[in-house]
Amino acid sequence: MIISERIFYVMEQKNITQLELSRRTGIATSNISDWKKKKTNPKADCLLSICDALDITPEQLLTGKGIDPEYKDADMDYEVTRADIKILKQIHSLGDEQYKRLMAYMKVLQKLEEMESIVEE
Secondary structure, eight states, X not given: OOHHHHHHHHHHHTTOOHHHHHHXXXXXXXXXXXXXXXXXXXXXXXXXXXXXXXXXXXXXXXXXXXXXXXXXXXXGGOOOOHHHHHHHHHHHTSOHHHHXXXXXXXXXXXXXXXXXXXXXX
């Protein structure tokens, strides 16, 4: 869903017409209509007034979080376990140099995994 589609989705959910959005934002109804007809997005300088008018956050408008029924937060697939917490505590106890080294190791492991999956194909 693109930004303009989210705008119209929220407008429909909140029973707000294009004329009402125009009144609340000062954006011409012809511009609002064009977003729908031409499947274009509003200019960046209009986004905050649109968010205010629709009572949503810029994050919601830009990402779809909390608006788009198809939105999937990648972090929602994870469940934090006791083992995860133990690892986090260990990471937080590291000094700066050890932390940098650990992050470098993790990057190398990810690259290695990618290379191994390419070889397997």
